[in-house]
Amino acid sequence: MTKESSDIVAGGLTRTIVTGGDAGYFHLVEELVRSIRLFRSAEALPVAVIDRGLTPAQRMKLVDAYGVRMLDVEWEYDFPAHRIRGRQHLKAQISRAFLDRHLPEFDLILWIDADAWVQDFAGVDLLFSAASTGKLAIVCQASRYSQQVVRVRWAAFGFAEVRSILYKNARKARVPERDARRIGLRPTLNSGVFALRRDAPHWEAFRRRQAQVIRAGADIFSSDQLALAMAVYLDDLPIDLLPDSCNYMGPWKASDDGEWLVEHYSPHQPISIVHMAARPDQRANPPTPIDIPLVSGGSVSNTIRQFSWERACSERAGKDALPGIVEVSRTPA
Numbered sequence: 001m002t003k004e005s006s007d008i009v010a011g012g013l014t015r016t017i018v019t020g021g022d023a024g025y026f027h028l029v030e031e032l033v034r035s036i037r038l039f040r041s042a043e044a045l046p047v048a049v050i051d052r053g054l055t056p057a058q059r060m061k062l063v064d065a066y067g068v069r070m071l072d073v074e075w076e077y078d079f080p081a082h083r084i085r086g087r088q089h090l091k092a093q094i095s096r097a098f099l100d101r102h103l104p105e106f107d108l109i110l111w112i113d114a115d116a117w118v119q120d121f122a123g124v125d126l127l128f129s130a131a132s133t134g135k136l137a138i139v140c141q142a143s144r145y146s147q148q149v150v151r152v153r154w155a156a157f158g159f160a161e162v163r164s165i166l167y168k169n170a171r172k173a174r175v176p177e178r179d180a181r182r183i184g185l186r187p188t189l190n191s192g193v194f195a196l197r198r199d200a201p202h203w204e205a206f207r208r209r210q211a212q213v214i215r216a217g218a219d220i221f222s223s224d225q226l227a228l229a230m231a232v233y234l235d236d237l238p239i240d241l242l243p244d245s246c247n248y249m250g251p252w253k254a255s256d257d258g259e260w261l262v263e264h265y266s267p268h269q270p271i272s273i274v275h276m277a278a279r280p281d282q283r284a285n286p287p288t289p290i291d292i293p294l295v296s297g298g299s300v301s302n303t304i305r306q307f308s309w310e311r312a313c314s315e316r317a318g319k320d321a322l323p324g325i326v327e328v329s330r331t332p333a
Contacts, residue, residue, distance in 0.1 A: 013107035013197075015128055018071075018099055020050030020092040021114040026058045027285045028114045028276075031306035033066045035117040038310070038317045039124075042067025048103060052091050071095075071102055076207075077214055093224045096191070097206040100198045107199075108132060113192035115283050116247070116275040117306035119261055119313060123246040123272020130240040131195035136202050136232065137240050138194040139247035142187035144265060164188075169226045173218035183233045191225045192275055193247035205231035245272045250279075254292045258300050259312040261292075268295050274304055 017036060021029035033047055048069045049062055062068040073095040095102065099109050108128050118124060130137035167184030175183075196202055210227035218226060232239050244263065248271040251264040262268040281288040287303040294300060302308050 011129075011132055013128075013132055014105065015108045015110070016046045016048060016103055016106040017110045017112060017124075018048045018050065018096075018103070019112050019114045020052050020071075020095070022053030023055050023058060025052075025114050026054060028283060029054075030062065030066075032112060032114055032117045033062065033068060034310065035119070035306045035313065036124075037066055038313050038319060039118065039121040046106075050092055050095055073098070073102065077211065083220065087220075090220045093220055093222075094210070096224055097203065097210050097227065100196075100200075100203040104198065108195060108197055110195040111191075111193065112273065113275065113277070115277065115279075116193060116273050118272065119274055119309060120245075120270045120272040120316075123242075126242060126272075127193070127195040127246055130242060131197055131200075133240065134197055134200055135238040135240040136189075136194060136196055136200070136228070137242055137246075138189050138191075138228075139242050139244060140187035140189050143244050145244060145249075145251065165222075166226065166229050169218065169222050170213075170230075173213035173223075173226060174216040175213065175230070179230070179234055183229050186229065186233050187241075189225065189228050189232065189239070190247055190249075190275075190277075191228050192277060193273055194228070200237075202228075202231055202237050205235045205237055209235075243269075245269055247273055247275050249275045249277045252290075252292050252304060254294055254300055254302070256294050256296050258294070258302075259309075261304060261309065262295065274306075276304060279304070 019029060019032055029049060033049070036045065036047055046069060047066070048071050050071045050073055051059065054062075059070055063070060073091055075091065076094050076098055096111050099111065103109055108131050110124065110127050110131070112118075127137045164184050165188050166186060167180055170180035170183060206227055209230040210223050213226055213230075214220065214223050231237050248263065253262050253264045253268065254260065255262050255268070255270075260270045261274055262270055276282045281290070282304050287305050289301045289303055291299040292302055292304070
């Protein structure tokens with residue numbers, strides 16, 4: 001059995017990766033899928049894409065070029081029209097809590113946001129391995145890269161109002177004050193990348209908590225992240241907090257040879273999953289080149305998009321670049 005063919009049944013557990021996007025995000029969906037295909041074939045590791053408004057031509061390309069499975073999902077809850085306002089892309093925030101139902105033939109399910117891509121497959125393997133134990137494999141946003149541990153609004157006489165993401169969203173969702181305080185000072189779990197066993201109890205808690213906050217008026221976009229936090233911190237479900245490299249959102253740095261995006265601080269480990277959250281300049285098509293510092297000093301002008309690093313990734317994977325690669329010149333800044 002080859003290395004790739006054994007991947008799908010590693011540890012006797014079948015695996016899949018899921019993402020989603022609309023027509024405006026197609027370029028990012030494609031780059032994420034390309035980044036996976038450089039390391040694993042469609043037979044070795046199936047990829048599913050939730051259609052949130054792709055065109056027929058875009059769907060066809062994903063299926064024909066990359067062996068992707070398209071998932072057509074409906075709104076899982078009854079929303080009044082004013083809460084959706086035509087934003088079909090919000091289905092991803094809802095449907096990811098139902099992935100165990102949409103993909104019943106797989107034992108391990110890994111969600112990756114479309115504005116992320118895989119540079120080094122070690123992080124993918126780690127996510128699947130951690131999830132195989134029955135824990136939620138995820139990265140928290142409180143780390144050595146956090147510029148602020150918790151936001152507060154200072155008032156007179158030394159009083160302060162907690163302004164953390166979880167507390168703010170919990171209060172908006174009318175979560176009882178006692179529970180809002182319990183989660184308010186806990187690390188935010190970034191739901192942009194996470195892995196779970198299909199039979200883990202987290203799915204049911206995820207759905208129950210999401211239904212609770214949505215019915216209370218929570219913002220649909222942030223409902224999944226709040227619901228996951230409530231499932232972990234209020235329902236005491238087990239988690240495995242993984243290194244930042246499994247869902248890295250900056251600050252950015254490159255290896256001296258310009259072949260890797262690496263962690264900003266020592267020992268400058270290669271980033272496994274590059275996540276362009278809060279970087280509209282990089283998600284745009286085309287993205288704006290930025291000055292990326294090099295480990296030993298100086299910088300290189302490049303983007304953090306997958307196509308900017310595909311050649312180096314394909315060489316490390318021992319494969320030819322996939323058809324349609326877009327080469328970008330990398331020049332010293």
